[in-house]
Amino acid sequence: MSDETDTLQKLRAGDARAFNVLVDSYSPRVYRLALSMLNDPAEAEDALQETFLSVYRGLQTFRGDSGLGTWIYRIATNASLMRLRRRRDLVSLDEAPEDGSEPQIAQPVTAWAWDPEESALNGEIRQAMAQAVATLPEAMRIVFLLRDVEDMPAAEVAETLGLTVAAVKSRLHRSRLILRDRLNAYFAAAEGRG
Amino acid sequence: MKHDLHCKEILAQLSDYIDSELATCLCAEIEAHLDSCPDCQVMVDTLRKTVTLYRQCPPDELPADVRARLHKVLRLEERSAD
Numbered sequence: 052m053s054d055e056t057d058t059l060q061k062l063r064a065g066d067a068r069a070f071n072v073l074v075d076s077y078s079p080r081v082y083r084l085a086l087s088m089l090n091d092p093a094e095a096e097d098a099l100q101e102t103f104l105s106v107y108r109g110l111q112t113f114r115g116d117s118g119l120g121t122w123i124y125r126i127a128t129n130a131s132l133m134r135l136r137r138r139r140d141l142v143s144l145d146e147a148p149e150d151g152s153e154p155q156i157a158q159p160v161t162a163w164a165w166d167p168e169e170s171a172l173n174g175e176i177r178q179a180m181a182q183a184v185a186t187l188p189e190a191m192r193i194v195f196l197l198r199d200v201e202d203m204p205a206a207e208v209a210e211t212l213g214l215t216v217a218a219v220k221s222r223l224h225r226s227r228l229i230l231r232d233r234l235n236a237y238f239a240a241a242e243g244r245g
Numbered sequence: 246m247k248h249d250l251h252c253k254e255i256l257a258q259l260s261d262y263i264d265s266e267l268a269t270c271l272c273a274e275i276e277a278h279l280d281s282c283p284d285c286q287v288m289v290d291t292l293r294k295t296v297t298l299y300r301q302c303p304p305d306e307l308p309a310d311v312r313a314r315l316h317k318v319l320r321l322e323e324r325s326a327d
Contacts, residue, residue, distance in 0.1 A: 079304040224260035
């Protein structure tokens with residue numbers, strides 16, 4: 052029996068300890084996703100609580116077609132999307148930011164001395180990364196968070212957001228280019244400081 | 246630095262390229278271009294680093310007060326289900 056099947060059996064049997072382990076395993080990622088999507092700690096906490104209440108209530112009917120993690124992230128995404136849709140100033144997720152213009156290239160293109168494979172992520176870099184994501188237009192930010200941060204397959208991102216896979220890929224590419232530009236500016240400034 | 250048309254075409258494909266989602270012939274075309282274009286080489290390298298950065302970044306620990314309230318809400322739900 053796989054670990055996940057075993058966990059699922061315990062969860063369905065009402066094993067409170069197994070449920071607590073599940074919550075503690077997934078809640079940091081769920082909270083990060085909600086906070087990055089909503090940019091509001093109070094709303095992110097509401098979305099977090101709602102996610103695990105839905106998980107608790109849905110365990111008996113969860114068929115296991117997808118992995119537990121995928122199922123939880125999908126619930127978490129929908130909890131945040133629902134809050135976003137309630138906001139009056141929301142840019143519709145269906146509105147294409149693809150305006151036909153070609154992605155712009157920041158000038159100048161400079162190499163980064165910093166290598167993510169070799170160097171640890173310090174707090175300052177993490178803050179620069181979070182700030183860069185926060186500047187992305189909402190419709191692009193959500194695609195980027197699901198695909199690149201949470202590692203959801205493009206087809207699943209498309210299904211969750213009601214987009215085509217081509218639209219997901221286009222928004223992802225634009226998001227990456229914008230983030231590269233922002234981080235490029237950060238690394239250039241950091242190098243200048245020395 | 247000025248990007249020519251070919252660089253712009255390459256740029257449009259870079260995400261698919263670093264995700265290994267391009268046909269072999271297109272990859273070969275991009276790699277041939279990269280061999281002769283230092284600017285596009287830097288673009289590929291820094292775009293790849295950008296994606297790596299976000300993919301490898303672990304989430305922060307859940308704030309203690311947020312965790313405490315979450316478990317409290319869930320305990321209430323468990324009790325009401327009993």
